Amino acid sequence: MMIRGSSWGDRLEAAAAWLLAFLWAAPLLYALWAAFHPMDFVSRFDLLGPITFDNFRSAWKVAPFARYFVNTFLLVTMTLSGQLILCTMAAYAFARFEFPGKDIAFILVLVQIMIMPDVLIVKNYQTTSSLGLVDTILGIGLPYMASAFGIFLLRQAFKQVPKELEEAARVEGASWLSVLLRVYIPLARPTYLAYGLVSVSYHWNNFLWPVVITNSNDTRPLTVGLSIFGAPESGVNFSVISAGTILAVSPLLIAFLLFQRQFVQSFMRSGIK
Amino acid sequence: MKLDRRTARLVYGWLWLLPAAVLMAAFTHYPIVGGLVSSFFSTPRQGRLSRFVGLDNYAVMIADPVFWQVLRNNFLYAMGTIPVSVCLALLMAMWVNRKFRGRAVVRTAYFTPTILPMIAVANIWLFFYTPQIGLLDKICSFFGIPGHSWLGDPSTALACMVVLAIWKDAGFFMIFYLAALQGISPEFEEAALIEGAGRWYFFRRVTLPLLMPTTLFVMVNATINSFKLVDHIFILTKGGPDNASSLLLYYIYEVAFGFWDTAYASTLTVVLLLILGALAITQFKYIEKRVHYQ
Amino acid sequence: MKRSVIRVLVGLALAVAVMGGTVAHAAVELNMYYPVAVGGPITKVIDDMIAEFEKANPDIKVKAVYAGNYDDTRVKALAAVKANQPVQLSVLFSIDVFELIDQDVIVPFDDFATSAEDKQWLASFYPALMANSIVKGKTWGIPFQRSTIVLYHNKDIFKEVGLDPNKPPATWDEMVAAAQKLTKKDASGNVTRWGVQIPSTGYAYWMFQALCIQNGQELMNQDGNKTNFDHPDVVEALQFWRDLAAKHKVMPDGTIDWGTLRQKFLEGATAMMWHTTGNLTAVKEGAKFDFGVSMLPAKKRRGSPTGGGNFYIFKKASPEERKAALKFIKFMTAPELTARWSIATGYVATRPDAYRTPTLEKYVAEFPAAAVARDQFQYAVAEFATHENARNKKFLDDAIQSVVTGAKPPKEALTAAQQQAERVLKDYR
Numbered sequence: 001m002m003i004r005g006s007s008w009g010d011r012l013e014a015a016a017a018w019l020l021a022f023l024w025a026a027p028l029l030y031a032l033w034a035a036f037h038p039m040d041f042v043s044r045f046d047l048l049g050p051i052t053f054d055n056f057r058s059a060w061k062v063a064p065f066a067r068y069f070v071n072t073f074l075l076v077t078m079t080l081s082g083q084l085i086l087c088t089m090a091a092y093a094f095a096r097f098e099f100p101g102k103d104i105a106f107i108l109v110l111v112q113i114m115i116m117p118d119v120l121i122v123k124n125y126q127t128t129s130s131l132g133l134v135d136t137i138l139g140i141g142l143p144y145m146a147s148a149f150g151i152f153l154l155r156q157a158f159k160q161v162p163k164e165l166e167e168a169a170r171v172e173g174a175s176w177l178s179v180l181l182r183v184y185i186p187l188a189r190p191t192y193l194a195y196g197l198v199s200v201s202y203h204w205n206n207f208l209w210p211v212v213i214t215n216s217n218d219t220r221p222l223t224v225g226l227s228i229f230g231a232p233e234s235g236v237n238f239s240v241i242s243a244g245t246i247l248a249v250s251p252l253l254i255a256f257l258l259f260q261r262q263f264v265q266s267f268m269r270s271g272i273k
Numbered sequence: 274m275k276l277d278r279r280t281a282r283l284v285y286g287w288l289w290l291l292p293a294a295v296l297m298a299a300f301t302h303y304p305i306v307g308g309l310v311s312s313f314f315s316t317p318r319q320g321r322l323s324r325f326v327g328l329d330n331y332a333v334m335i336a337d338p339v340f341w342q343v344l345r346n347n348f349l350y351a352m353g354t355i356p357v358s359v360c361l362a363l364l365m366a367m368w369v370n371r372k373f374r375g376r377a378v379v380r381t382a383y384f385t386p387t388i389l390p391m392i393a394v395a396n397i398w399l400f401f402y403t404p405q406i407g408l409l410d411k412i413c414s415f416f417g418i419p420g421h422s423w424l425g426d427p428s429t430a431l432a433c434m435v436v437l438a439i440w441k442d443a444g445f446f447m448i449f450y451l452a453a454l455q456g457i458s459p460e461f462e463e464a465a466l467i468e469g470a471g472r473w474y475f476f477r478r479v480t481l482p483l484l485m486p487t488t489l490f491v492m493v494n495a496t497i498n499s500f501k502l503v504d505h506i507f508i509l510t511k512g513g514p515d516n517a518s519s520l521l522l523y524y525i526y527e528v529a530f531g532f533w534d535t536a537y538a539s540t541l542t543v544v545l546l547l548i549l550g551a552l553a554i555t556q557f558k559y560i561e562k563r564v565h566y567q
Numbered sequence: 568m569k570r571s572v573i574r575v576l577v578g579l580a581l582a583v584a585v586m587g588g589t590v591a592h593a594a595v596e597l598n599m600y601y602p603v604a605v606g607g608p609i610t611k612v613i614d615d616m617i618a619e620f621e622k623a624n625p626d627i628k629v630k631a632v633y634a635g636n637y638d639d640t641r642v643k644a645l646a647a648v649k650a651n652q653p654v655q656l657s658v659l660f661s662i663d664v665f666e667l668i669d670q671d672v673i674v675p676f677d678d679f680a681t682s683a684e685d686k687q688w689l690a691s692f693y694p695a696l697m698a699n700s701i702v703k704g705k706t707w708g709i710p711f712q713r714s715t716i717v718l719y720h721n722k723d724i725f726k727e728v729g730l731d732p733n734k735p736p737a738t739w740d741e742m743v744a745a746a747q748k749l750t751k752k753d754a755s756g757n758v759t760r761w762g763v764q765i766p767s768t769g770y771a772y773w774m775f776q777a778l779c780i781q782n783g784q785e786l787m788n789q790d791g792n793k794t795n796f797d798h799p800d801v802v803e804a805l806q807f808w809r810d811l812a813a814k815h816k817v818m819p820d821g822t823i824d825w826g827t828l829r830q831k832f833l834e835g836a837t838a839m840m841w842h843t844t845g846n847l848t849a850v851k852e853g854a855k856f857d858f859g860v861s862m863l864p865a866k867k868r869r870g871s872p873t874g875g876g877n878f879y880i881f882k883k884a885s886p887e888e889r890k891a892a893l894k895f896i897k898f899m900t901a902p903e904l905t906a907r908w909s910i911a912t913g914y915v916a917t918r919p920d921a922y923r924t925p926t927l928e929k930y931v932a933e934f935p936a937a938a939v940a941r942d943q944f945q946y947a948v949a950e951f952a953t954h955e956n957a958r959n960k961k962f963l964d965d966a967i968q969s970v971v972t973g974a975k976p977p978k979e980a981l982t983a984a985q986q987q988a989e990r991v992l993k994d995y996r
Contacts, residue, residue, distance in 0.1 A: 010373070013368065013371075013373075014373040014374070016368075017365075017368040017369075017373070017379050018375065018379060020365070020368075020379075020383075021378065021379040021382035021383060022382070024382045024383055024385070024386065024440065024444070025382040025385065027386075027394060027397050027398060027401070027440070028385060028386075028389070028394075028397070030397065030401075030408065031397045034400075039830070040834075040855075061610075061611075062610060085292075086292050086293040086296065087293065089289045089290070089292060089293060090289065090290050090292075090293035090294070092289050093285075093286045093287070093288075093289035093290035094290070097282050097283070097285060097286030097289065098279075098282055098283065098286065099282070099283045099284075099286035099287050099290075100283070102286070105290065105294065108297070108302060109297065110553075110557075111301065111302070111305075111553070112297060112301045114497065114549050114550070114552065114553040114556070115301065115305065115546060115549050115550070115553075116301075116501065117300050117301060117304075118501055118522075119500070119501060119522060119542070119545055119546070119549065120300070120301065120304035120305065120308065120542065121525070121526065121529065122304075122308060122311075122525065122529045122535055122538045122539055122542055123303070123304035123307050123308045123311070123539070123542075124300055124304055125529075125530075126535075127299060127300065127303070127304070129649065129650045132650075132651070134646065134647070134650035134652065135647065135650065135652055142296070142300070143296075143299075143300035143301075144300075145293075145296055146292075146293040146294070146295075146296035146297040146300070146301075148297070148301075151293065176285055176289075201387075201388060204390070205388075205389070205390035205391065205392075206390075207390065207391065207392050207504040207507075208503065208504060208522075208526070211507075212526070212530060215600075215632070215634065215643045215644075215646055215647045215650075215652065216632045216634075216643075216647075217632060217633065222390070223390045223392045223393075223504075226390070226392045226393055226396065227392050227507055227508060227635075228633070228634070228635035228636075228639060237830070238400045238403075238830070241396050241400075242396075242397065242400075245393045245396050245397060248390075248393055249389050249390065249393050252388055252389075253385070253388060253389065256385070256388045257381070260377075260381060263384075263388070264380075264384065264448060264451075267387075267445070267448045267449075268448050268449070268451065268452040269452075318669065339965075400827075403824065403827045403830075404819060404821075404824075405761075405819075405831055405834075405836040405837075406827070406830060406831055406834055406836055407827075414757065414759075417755055417757075419757040419758075420757065421821075422819055422820060422821030422822065422823070424822075424824065425767075425768070425819075425821035425822035425823060425824065425972070426820070426821040426822075426972060427968075427969075427972050427974055510768075511768070513768055513822060513964070513965075513968050514767070514768070514821070514822040514968035514969070514971075514972050515965045515966075515968040515969040515972065515974065516965060517972075527961075530642050530646070531638070531642065531957050531961075532955065532957050532958050533645070533670070534958075
C-alpha cells in the first residue's frame with residue numbers, strides 16, 4: 001500500500017499492530033508458560049519459577065489423550081473422506097447435468113449453509129440413535145458428510161472447467177465417471193486442498209455434536225475429552241489443565257505454524273466465493 | 274434399454290446427487306420439519322405416552338422467564354460480538370496488508386485463536402477470569418483496581434463471553450478482508466495519489482465501499498456464529514449465574530439432554546430456526562444482489 | 568498343495584469360532600459409568616480395585632468408563648441406556664434415584680439380593696447414607712463415594728489474627744465473628760483475603776441445603792414430590808448467605824466458583840471454606856500450611872446433607888449380568904476396600920465396620936480430620952432429591968445465584984422457584 005502518512009505515524013501503527021498481536025497471543029503464551037510450571041508459581045505469576053514436566057505427566061495419566069488423538073484423527077479422516085466423495089458427486093450433478101428439480105435441490109442445499117446439523121441436535125440425536133450409531137465415530141461424522149459448503153465450492157470449481165475438455169474426453173468414448181475422474185477432479189485440486197484444510201480444522205475443533213453423541217472414551221474426540229478433563233467433581237488445577245490443553249491443541253497448532261500459508265490461503269479461497 | 278442423451282443426463286444427474294441428497298435430507302431437512310412436528314406433541318415420560326398438545330409447548334415457552342432471558346442474552350451477545358469483531362478484523366487486515374517488520378508474526382498471532390478449539394481456549398480463559406488468583410484479578414491488583422468475580426456477576430458474565438468470542442473470531446474474519454483488500458486494483462491507489470487524496474479519505478471513499486460485499490458476508494457469518502457457538506458456556510459458567518450467560522442453543526442442550534424434555538427442546542429449536550431463517554433471507558436478498566454468482 | 572492349505576485355514580477358522588464361542592460364554596462383561604474427580608491417583612485406585620476384582624473373579628470383566636462429573640455421567644449413562652448400548656451398572660448421583668426410577672432404567676436390589684447374607688450386607692451401611700437410596704421401601708442404590716460438607720479452616724491464619732486454631736466456629740454467629748477477624752484488606756481498602764467462602768456454582772443447592780438444615784428446615788419431602796422453598800426459615804437461611812457478602816463483608820460478592828475454590832483456599836486467598844469432604848485428600852496433599860476440618864456450624868442445630876454417588880444396577884442387565892454386578896458391588900464396598908477408597912479420596916467410608924479395619928483406624932488416629940464427616944452423620948439428612956430432579960435443582964440453583972449476586976431478594980427468588988417446582992411436581996402426587 002503506497003499511500004503513507006508520516007513516518008512517525010507508520011511507526012506508531014506498527015507498534016499498535018504489535019501490541020494487539022501480543023494481546024491476541026497472550027492467552028496461548030500464558031497457557032504454555034503455566035503448563036511448564038508448578039501451580040504455586042502459576043498463581044503467584046512468578047515468571048522465573050522452576051520448569052517442570054509434572055503437569056504433562058499428570059495430564060497424560062489422568063485422561064487417555066492417546067485414545068482421544070486416535071479418535072479425533074479417525075473422525076476427521078472419516079468425515080473428510082465421506083465429504084470428498086459425496087460432495088464431488090453432488091457438485092458434479094449440479095455443475096454438468098440438467099434434471100428436473102435441480103434449482104429446488106440447490107436451494108435446499110443452500111439451506112444447510114445457514115442451518116447446520118449443530119443446531120439440530122435434538123432431532124439428529126434421535127435419528128442417529130435409531131440408526132444404532134450412538135457412541136460411534138461414524139455417528140459423529142455422518143451428519144456432516146453431505147456438506148453444503150463442500151458442494152458449493154466444488155460446483156464453482158467444476159463450472160470453471162472449460163467444456164471443451166469434457167467434450168474431448170466424451171468424444172474418446174469416456175463414461176461420465178471417467179470424465180469426472182480424469183478431467184474435473186484433477187483440475188479442481190486447489191479447491192480440494194482448501195476445502196480439506198477447512199474441514200479438518202472444523203471437525204478437529206467441533207464440540208457440541210460430539211459431546212451429545214459420544215458416551216465413552218472409545219469414541220470421544222479431543223474436544224470432549226478436554227471438557228471433562230477440565231470440569232471435575234472436586235476442583236481444578238490450572239497447571240495440569242494447561243498441560244492437557246497444550247497436549248490437545250499441539251498437533252493442529254504445529255501443523256498450522258508449519259503450513260501457515262496453505263491454511264490462510266485455504267480459508268481465503270473458501271471465503272472469496 | 275438405451276436412453277436418449279437428454280434422459281440419460283437426467284437420470285445420471287439424480288444418481289450423482291442421490292447419496293448426498295439422502296444424507297442431507299436425513300440430517301438437515303428432516304430434523305427441521307420433524308422438529309416442528311415434535312413441538313406440537315408432549316414429551317413421553319414414564320407412564321405417559323407422547324400426545325398431541327397443539328400450541329401448549331409454545332404457551333409454556335412464552336411463559337418461561339428463562340426463555341426470554343436466553344433470547345435477550347443471545348441478541349445482546351450478537352450485538353456485542355458482531356460490530357467489534359468485524360471492525361477489529363478490518364483493522365487487522367489493513368495493518369497486515371502493509372509492509373512492516375514482523376508482519377508475518379503479527380498475522381499468525383491474529384489468526385491463531387481461530388485454529389484452536391473453543392473448548393481449549395475456554396479452559397485458559399476460565400483461569401483468567403478466576404477471582405483473586407486468576408490473571409485478570411492479578412493484573413487489576415497490580416494497578417490497584419479491586420478484583421471482581423467476573424464470571425460470577427450477572428452484569429459481567431455475558432460480557433466475558435463476548436470478549437472471548439471477539440478474540441476467537443476477529444482473526445478469522447481478518448482473512449476474508451485480507452483477500453478482498455488484495456483484490457482491490459492498485460489503479461485506485463494510483464489515481465488517489467495523483468489527486469492528492471489522504472489516507473483516511475481514500476479509506477472512506479474507496480476501500481470501504483469496495484469492501485461492502487465482504488463486510489456483509491462477514492457480518493452474516495458472525496451472526497450465525499453467535500447463535501451456533503456455545504462451547505465456551507460449558508466450561509466458563511454453564512449458563513450462570515442464574516442464566517445470565519446462557520444462550521439459546523445452550524438452553525436447548527440443557528432442556529434436551531439435562532432434563533430429557535425433548536418436546537420443549539424441539540419448540541425452542543423452532544425459534545432458533547426461525548431466527549436463522551430470517552438471517553438467511555436477509556443474506557440472500559441483500560448480498561446476492563451485490564455479488565454475482567455463476 | 569492347495570487342498571491342505573484350505574484345510575488348515577478351515578481348521579483355524581473353526582478353532583477360532585469355537586474358542587470365541589467358549590470365551591463369550593465364560594466371561595461376563597460389565598460396563599460401568601462412573602464420575603470420579605480428576606486427580607491422577609484416583610482413577611488409578613479404581614483401576615487397581617477393578618484389577619483385583621477381576622483376578623479374584625476371572626469370569627467377570629469390568630470396564631469402567633469415566634464420564635465426567637455427576638451431571639455429565641447421568642446424561643451419558645441415560646443416553647447409553649436409551650441407545651441400547653451395553654451398560655449394566657453405574658455410579659451415579661444418589662439423588663438421581665427418582666429420575667432413574669421414572670425413566671424405568673434401574674432395578675431395586677431387594678429383587679435379587681435375597682439371601683440372608685445379602686440382606687445383612689444391605690443393612691451394613693450407615694442409615695444416613697441409605698436415606699437417598701430407599702424409595703417406597705425398596706433399596707435402589709448402594710453407597711459408594713459419599714460425602715458431607717465440612718468446614719475447612721487455615722490454622723496458620725487463625726493464629727495470625729489471634730483466634731484459637733483448634734476451636735473452629737461452631738455456630739453461625741461465631742463463624743461471622745471469626746470471618747470478620749480473618750478478612751484482610753490492603754492499603755487501598757481492597758480485600759486480599761476473605762474470611763469464608765461458600766461456593767454457589769456447581770452444587771449451590773447442596774450448600775444451601777446445609778444452611779436450611781442448620782436452620783431446622785428440609786427442602787423436600789420423602790416422596791420427592793413436594794418442595795419447601797418458600798418457608799420463612801428457608802428464606803432466612805438464604806438471607807444469611809447473602810448477608811455474608813452484602814452485610815458482613817466477609818465473603819466476595821457474586822457467585823463463587825466451585826471448581827477454583829479449593830485452589831483459593833490452598834493459596835490463602837480465603838481463610839475458611841465450605842466444601843465436600845471429597846476434597847480432603849487433595850487439600851491434605853496440596854496445603855503448605857496447617858489446616859483443620861470441622862463440622863459445619865449450627866444455627867438451630869448442626870446439619871449437612873449427604874452427597875455423592877451410589878451404585879445402581881440397570882434394568883436391561885441380564886440376570887447373569889446382575890449377579891455379576893452384585894458380586895462386583897459387594898467387592899467394592901467390602902470394609903477393607905471402602906477403607907482404602909476413603910483414604911485415597913477423602914470420601915466417607917460408607918459403613919461402620921470399615922472404620923474398624925486396622926487400615927482406617929490407624930489413618931484416623933494420625934489424621935483425625937478424616938473422621939469429621941463421619942461424625943457429622945448423626946446430624947446428616949438426605950440430599951435434595953425429587954422427581955425431575957435436574958429441573959428442580961436448576962430452579963433452586965438459579966434462585967440462589969440470583970440472590971448472592973444481589974439481583975433478587977431471597978423471598979422473591981425462592982417464591983418464584985417454589986412456584987416453578989410446584990408446576991413440575993404436581994403431576995407426581
